[in-house]
Amino acid sequence: MKIPARTLVVVADGGGARVFRNVGDEQYLMLKQEELLEVMNVNDDGPAGSMPPEASGEEIDEATFAKQLAHNLNAGALKHQYDHLVLMADPQTLGQMRPQLHKETTARMLAEIGKNLTNAPLEDIERALQNGKAQGT
Template identity: 45%
Template sequence: MSKHTVPPDALIVVADGAKAILLRNTGTGSELALKEEKRITPKSLSAESGQGPSGSRPGDQTIHQTEEATFAKQLADALYAMRHKGDFKQVVLIADPQTLGQMRECLHKEVEASMVFTLSKDYTNQSVADIQKALS
């Protein structure tokens, strides 16, 4: 029995502060079969959105931390755009604790409503097979 049930055709977002992997559950019923759709980096998102850092940077925050927070916001905005276009009905968000917290702060209500579950883990350097195994 799996720890989490990922519905068929759900979008699975595996992210950290520097990249995101978008996977789709191509399995049917309770069978989990993940297929990679695309990878997103801050550069690919900033080129599309033209957005800069989110808000002002606290004095004790490094430039790297600011870039990670900005990417989390851009990724949340990208998920809203995808949801609005009908690219997914259900989404699973898997991210390291810091990125997950930053994304939760700026997720649109439509994306939140389509959230099946979140998982506070860093799987961005894992293979698709390893991610699938962790969710099974």
């Protein structure tokens, strides 16, 4: 998979996200971490959509984080902070985020990767991106 220079690469799960920027180019991917995001103000901001009554506190926190992350990505797209986006997250987090993503965000998305590499070394993330294990949007 070719990832243009300056592409935003977000690697997330229900509890946090690592935000990278490709400081290389399409030929030579080189990710540089810009941010580390975690769940914030869970009590002030509920989950996306409805949750089943048997949902655990952890599941509610994960859904809330997915919503917060989607809103951050939407704000970045609307402020033109990135032109291209690759979103890598576990399938559950991706599913919680999709309905929350603005059309400006999805228009910038090069690919979604349904894989949890949030705690993986940078080399593993780069390898997954280069191997093209992604679904285009």
